[in-house]
């Protein structure tokens with residue numbers, strides 16, 4: 557089993573993650589809180605009230621967990637393709653696999669990755685949604701003091717299953733959309749690369765960026781629902797399940813609710829995934 561793919565997936569994911577986290581925080585707030593008037597309003601208010609640090613809330617757990625999450629994503633994808641097509645990463649440049657195989661391998665990667673991601677993603681979303689400025693003397697104490705405290709409190713208050721709140725919606729979101737992610741990436745690389753050669757850095761950047769946007773456009777409706785399910789149960793449980801969450805969100809806010817955070821998410825997805833794929837390709841080439 558090519559281990560390099562797992563390691564390359566991890567490092568490239570971490571680079572992308574730090575770059576995109578401030579955008580991610582704005583997205584999560586827009587999706588789950590109705591007090592912001594738009595992207596600019598949300599950014600200004602985070603900055604004024606919580607300083608630059610406010611944008612980086614909830615980043616430490618994703619950084620710690622990206623090793624597992626992204627190496628599962630890329631490693632499972634690549635190894636599933638190896639099983640389906642009997643070709644390695646390098647050989648695939650000469651012999652492009654069918655889009656069906658790419659899609660299936662992507663879905664498998666997305667499905668398995670979602671379960672590793674779920675608890676970390678939950679803690680990220682809960683911390684990102686805390687609007688209190690960093691602890692100062694006399695200021696109100698936020699509910700969660702940090703990622704470990706957050707994990708422990710969820711465990712205590714909502715039980716071990718509480719840590720997997722929203723996991724099912726996350727799986728529904730990621731299984732098909734990771735398929736779309738890899739199809740877009742491989743398709744664009746194939747289109748703009750002469751037969752048998754490695755794609756140029758520019759091609760990888762653009763293909764990676766568009767893969768990010770395409771998959772996030774497809775993922776946004778379930779992303780909104782996922783974030784809402786994760787915030788549910790904080791005071792009392794509002795939703796009875798995924799479907800109930802969808803129906804009551806649409807009833808209250810209209811169909812537009814499914815596109816909450818789409819603009820900021822796409823703006824984030826391009827650079828994040830361009831850098832992710834570029835470092836992934838470079839690391840794999842470097843290791844031969």
Ligand SMILES: C[N+](C)(C)CCCC[C@H](N)C(=O)O
Pocket residue numbers: 569572729730733734737768771772775825828829
């Ligand atoms: C979830 N979805 C399949 C849409 C995107 C997968 C891309 C993952 C990347 N780390 C990012 O955060 O953009």
